Amino acid sequence: MxxxxxxxxxxxxxxxxxxxxxxxxxxxxxxxxxxxxxxxxxxxxxxxxxxxxxxxxxxxxxxxxxxxxxxxxxxxxxxxxxxxxxxxxxxxxxxxxxxxxxxxxxxxxxxxxxxxxxxxxxxxxxxxxxxxxxxxxxxxxxxxxxxxxxxxxxxxxxxxxxxxxxxxxxxxxxxxxxxxxxxxxxxxxxxxxxxxxxxxAGYDVTRLAFLLADLPVELLGRMRSDRVLYFPPPPQPPGKRGRKPKRGPEFKFEDATTWPAPAITTVTETTRYGLATASAWGQLHPLLVRRSAWADYPEGELPVIAGTVVHLRVGHLPGDRDPKPVWLWWSRCDATAADVDRLWQSFLRRFxxxxxxxxxxxxxxxxxxxxxxxxxxxxxxxxxxxxxxxxxxxxxxxxxxxxxxxxxxxxxxxxxxxxxxxxxxxxRKTPQLTSAPKSGTAGPGRPAGSKNRNRARERPVGKHSKTDTMKVGADRQAP
Structure with a gap:
């Protein structure tokens, strides 16, 4: 319906x-x-x-x-x-x-x-x-x-x-x-x-997935084509001593030699984009470092935010016969063939x-x-x-x-x-809720020939802290 x-x-x-x-x-x-x-x-x-x-x-x-x-x-x-x-x-x-x-x-x-x-x-x-x-x-x-x-x-x-x-x-x-x-x-x-x-792609979908992990939501976001993700570390061989590796092999979006055989591949014939081929790999996570958004994370190991990567390639786009592929990251790892088709079609609805x-x-x-x-x-x-x-x-x-x-x-x-x-x-069929306007006359305004002595001060543009804002304001108000 x-x-x-x-x-x-x-x-x-x-x-x-x-x-x-x-x-x-x-x-x-x-x-x-x-x-x-x-x-x-x-x-x-x-x-x-x-x-x-x-x-x-x-x-x-x-x-x-x-x-x-x-x-x-x-x-x-x-x-x-x-x-x-x-x-x-x-x-x-x-x-x-x-x-x-x-x-x-x-x-x-x-x-x-x-x-x-x-x-x-x-x-x-x-x-x-x-x-x-x-x-x-x-x-x-x-x-x-x-x-x-x-x-x-x-x-x-x-x-x-x-x-x-x-x-x-x-x-x-x-x-x-x-x-x-x-x-x-x-x-x-x-x-x-x-x-x-x-x-x-303007959003850090993996960080959003971490912040919203307690909600009944799934996150799907596009990633840049130069990203590098990692598979989980392989199991430790019996009897091997030493520190267990933190992560597994690399998965470079720009290097097809690092792609193993996809877990799921679907092919769909569309009327607008031609043949749409979607491939999916599970259990891929980004490498997190203690800077920027993760600088204030509590002491200990940084979290591993694993999900499913979907690689979508279509036959053509309106006005573009050789379109670039699209990389998507989904916040769950148990994707099926039906999920892969649902995900890339839902992403197109975002536009x-x-x-x-x-x-x-x-x-x-x-x-x-x-x-x-x-x-x-x-x-x-x-x-x-x-x-x-x-x-x-x-x-x-x-x-x-x-x-x-x-x-x-x-x-x-x-x-x-x-x-x-x-x-x-x-x-005309909806209820008219407002009351009748009251009659009145416009105010006199500023007298002709007088100057505006309360000039608005200029404001800075861009990211700044509260201390910088107070300092800029003090500098502009100084004689």
């Missing part, structure tokens, strides 16, 4: 109306303004280019000053909104398993010299090897993936990474809280299949999250506002997620208001942008 059929079994309008009530209850200060801002975001025609233009939408009954006042001075109960998102029906794989994806998307702010907590964000250029590091705010998302090829995901959590944060530790804490909320909401019970968490990032950036205008305060940016990010969630809940009721040059969409195949076109019709 598809996700759309699962949602259609219940009253979709009731579910949408219930989430809108939960969202309104989460807005603790300036709730009417923030709620109407979300409605304007959903009902505006075309992509959002600037934030102030949302105040011109009919659903936004307040002025542009109230719009910025709500973002800068409003208050949102994030914990309650997270529980509301987790309480909605979650998509599941064909075997009933919940599949989560973790990834980072950057809100680039290269010219915001007075905005704090900026980091150097990795961005890809158009040409090969033209990546750049641009200042901005990186946000880590956790979303549930749907089965099959789709442009929809279910965003469950997001957090902004700060300069002093350990990205892996923060990601582990986010995954732990999401899984705990899933269990508390009754979405996972004892006896269900473990939750699969998928991530790309559906890229469609979500493109939707919230290019259509909903997530990174369009020029906000100075990162707290206001966090508030706006959660409002965009709330708007995207309402689009997902309205999917069974949406009409295909296609352009004359567009092809008709099949049932259940409407994209988020097409659902948004007809949301204004659905908006």
């Amino acid at each position: 598809s996700v759309l059929d699962e949602v259609a079994r219940v009253d979709p309008l009731g579910v949408l109306s219930g989430f809108r009530r939960d969202l309104y209850d989460c807005l603790e200060a300036r709730g009417d303004e923030l709620f109407e801002l979300v409605d304007a975001l959903l009902c505006t025609d075309g992509p959002v280019k600037t934030l102030v233009e949302l105040s011109l939408a009919p659903e936004h009954r307040r002025g542009h000053g109230a719009l910025y006042g709500g973002l800068n001075c409003g208050r949102l109960d994030v914990a309650r909104l997270r529980r509301a998102l987790t309480g909605l029906a979650l998509p599941r794989a064909a075997d009933g398993r919940i599949v989560l994806a973790v990834d980072v998307s950057n809100w680039l702010r290269p010219d915001a010299n007075t905005s704090p907590d900026r980091l150097f964000c990795h961005t890809y250029g158009r040409g090969k090897g033209s990546a750049q590091m641009i200042p901005g705010w990186p946000y880590s998302f956790v979303a549930a993936l749907e089965p099959g090829r789709t442009s929809w995901t279910t965003i469950l959590d997001v957090i902004r990474l700060r300069p002093c944060d350990d990205e892996i530790a923060v990601t582990a804490a986010r995954i732990r809280e999401v899984v705990q909320r899933i269990c508390a909401a009754g979405q996972w019970t004892d006896g269900d299949l473990p939750v699969l968490v998928v991530m790309d 559906d999250l890229e469609h979500t990032f493109r939707m919230i950036k290019q259509t909903l205008g997530w990174t369009a506002p020029k906000l100075r305060d990162p707290t206001a940016a966090d508030r706006w990010t959660w409002l965009v997620i709330a708007a995207y969630t309402q689009l997902r809940l309205a999917r069974p009721m949406a009409e295909d208001l296609r352009r004359p040059w567009e092809r008709p969409a099949r049932h259940g195949r409407l994209t988020p942008a097409r659902v948004r076109r007809g949301f204004r019709r659905l908006h």
Whole structure:
């Protein structure tokens, strides 16, 4: 049963109306303004280019000053909104398993010299090897993936990474809280299949597996093609004296001569990638050393984090006739042929999250506002997620208001942008929770000709400690 059929079994309008009530209850200060801002975001025609233009939408009954006042001075109960998102029906794989994806998307702010907590964000250029590091705010998302090829995901959590944060530790804490909320909401019970968490090569999947070993989760992540892992040490021959070796033979991803015969090999014919060949080796672990993340590990031997390595090679990719192989690491060692096929297919579903990032950036205008305060940016990010969630809940009721040059969409195949076109019709059927705006006049503002004597100070960019932050602040305030 598809996700759309699962949602259609219940009253979709009731579910949408219930989430809108939960969202309104989460807005603790300036709730009417923030709620109407979300409605304007959903009902505006075309992509959002600037934030102030949302105040011109009919659903936004307040002025542009109230719009910025709500973002800068409003208050949102994030914990309650997270529980509301987790309480909605979650998509599941064909075997009933919940599949989560973790990834980072950057809100680039290269010219915001007075905005704090900026980091150097990795961005890809158009040409090969033209990546750049641009200042901005990186946000880590956790979303549930749907089965099959789709442009929809279910965003469950997001957090902004700060300069002093350990990205892996923060990601582990986010995954732990999401899984705990899933269990508390009754979405996972004892006896269900473990939750699969998928991530790309930017994460240390082995360390995450160690930090989340007490949870009912499996971790699947891509590894760089230059990694070296190790097999377990061979058994000690009888009668041999001396120290037992700590690790076994090397397994170099770039050197095929170090690969023994794979334990499992599967071949699958696909319509998009041609012939997909997956090979798997079990009981492989990385070499850990006492530096970086493992510098503070208690005295004694470092842990051995063993898992299964999957080597995936496909016949072709769109626009690439000779694609490079993909190396995956799974946090369990008892893989079967069915598990190998399930793993690499689940990893390909991770790229559906890229469609979500493109939707919230290019259509909903997530990174369009020029906000100075990162707290206001966090508030706006959660409002965009709330708007995207309402689009997902309205999917069974949406009409295909296609352009004359567009092809008709099949049932259940409407994209988020097409659902948004007809949301204004659905908006009239949902409860209107905000109160009427109060009449008022704009303030006088700063007198003409006067200078701004409270200039914002510039902020450093990149990783730094608390001591460095205090020192930089003292230097900039010195006469």
